[in-house]
Amino acid sequence: MRALIAATTGLVLAFALVLTITAMGSPMGKTSPKPLLTTVPAHP
Amino acid sequence: MRRKASLILLALAVFFTALSPLLRWYAFPRLAKIPANQYQDMVLEAKNATLLDYGTMQAKTVPKVTIVQTLKGDVDAAKKIDKTAGRDVVVWDGLSYVQGPDGKMVSSIPERYIFDAHTQDPVHATGEMVDGDPVKRDGIEFKWPFLTQKRDYEYFDAQTRTTNPIHYKGTENFRGVKVYYFEQTIPWTKVPFPKTMPVKGITPESVAKTGTTRWYTTVRKFWVEPVTGAPVYGEELHKEELRGGTLLGDRDKVTAFAGDVKMREDYIKHTVALVKSNRTLVLLMVSYLPWGFLTLGLLLLALSLYLEARSRRPGDPASTEVQEPEPVNA
Numbered sequence: 001m002r003a004l005i006a007a008t009t010g011l012v013l014a015f016a017l018v019l020t021i022t023a024m025g026s027p028m029g030k031t032s033p034k035p036l037l038t039t040v041p042a043h044p
Numbered sequence: 045m046r047r048k049a050s051l052i053l054l055a056l057a058v059f060f061t062a063l064s065p066l067l068r069w070y071a072f073p074r075l076a077k078i079p080a081n082q083y084q085d086m087v088l089e090a091k092n093a094t095l096l097d098y099g100t101m102q103a104k105t106v107p108k109v110t111i112v113q114t115l116k117g118d119v120d121a122a123k124k125i126d127k128t129a130g131r132d133v134v135v136w137d138g139l140s141y142v143q144g145p146d147g148k149m150v151s152s153i154p155e156r157y158i159f160d161a162h163t164q165d166p167v168h169a170t171g172e173m174v175d176g177d178p179v180k181r182d183g184i185e186f187k188w189p190f191l192t193q194k195r196d197y198e199y200f201d202a203q204t205r206t207t208n209p210i211h212y213k214g215t216e217n218f219r220g221v222k223v224y225y226f227e228q229t230i231p232w233t234k235v236p237f238p239k240t241m242p243v244k245g246i247t248p249e250s251v252a253k254t255g256t257t258r259w260y261t262t263v264r265k266f267w268v269e270p271v272t273g274a275p276v277y278g279e280e281l282h283k284e285e286l287r288g289g290t291l292l293g294d295r296d297k298v299t300a301f302a303g304d305v306k307m308r309e310d311y312i313k314h315t316v317a318l319v320k321s322n323r324t325l326v327l328l329m330v331s332y333l334p335w336g337f338l339t340l341g342l343l344l345l346a347l348s349l350y351l352e353a354r355s356r357r358p359g360d361p362a363s364t365e366v367q368e369p370e371p372v373n374a
Binding site for chain 2: 023029
């Protein structure tokens, strides 16, 4: 019984971690202020 | 004590073993995406190209034609479309600016490309366009999906405004990176004149009145790093002609542009380095961590079972558990 509880705890923690990380996602940030180029850049 | 340790190890074993497929099949497809605020530029060159002199209407060979391509993510537009589309979207505003050997503009074609941030599938929304013309893309453009497969893809051609297959032609090694080589041929097709013409006073409408039409063909080649789906190198055998009409006098056609367009060397080096770095990040999620967690989970499980077996061995002093005294009930 205790083994089953331990295994379930591990499984729940794994799901909780992955669901939390994916729900948080990543911030979208802001549009770059740099313009669309009409000159040839000297380097990347 | 061993019993308690084996239970903790069992919980950890299940935790890491479950994390492995969850990371690969659940988290990765949701976390791997093109950032909405991405900005990138690319310089391509066509050396010893043929270019039309609109002053004399004669084609001539020039030492170099340069194409500057910029892609800029519009975050606010992406947020708006996110809400209606119900998925993560990227809105790229692009500009293909072509410059002649004298530094003067040859053509300047803007476009707006809207696509799913995770799968790179096109998303249709107001504002999707090429050179001001509304378009509907049915395929990818500029970038392949993460974990690119060895198969043909549908690729959008901005000149003809059509989507056509781009064929997988084999696996190669490009500067130490394993890449998939894709090729697409667009046969001679009548295409619209750019809205911005190189000579002041000449507009697409004024040219159309002369009866002259613009035709284009290209062989498009991409070497794509399959884990990230990012092209590390690209080439185009690009030809444009003006045909018929009074603009050409007694000639049937004249070459407007012909050249082998290739990425500039410093941009190739930069792109290869960037793709190598991004590749490691993607591999971390699809390979290194899932396999690592699975191995760790199995090792912990084995250790847990070992401790459990030892704790149950008869005659082993460690297996003798201290019995807590039973409460005495009256």
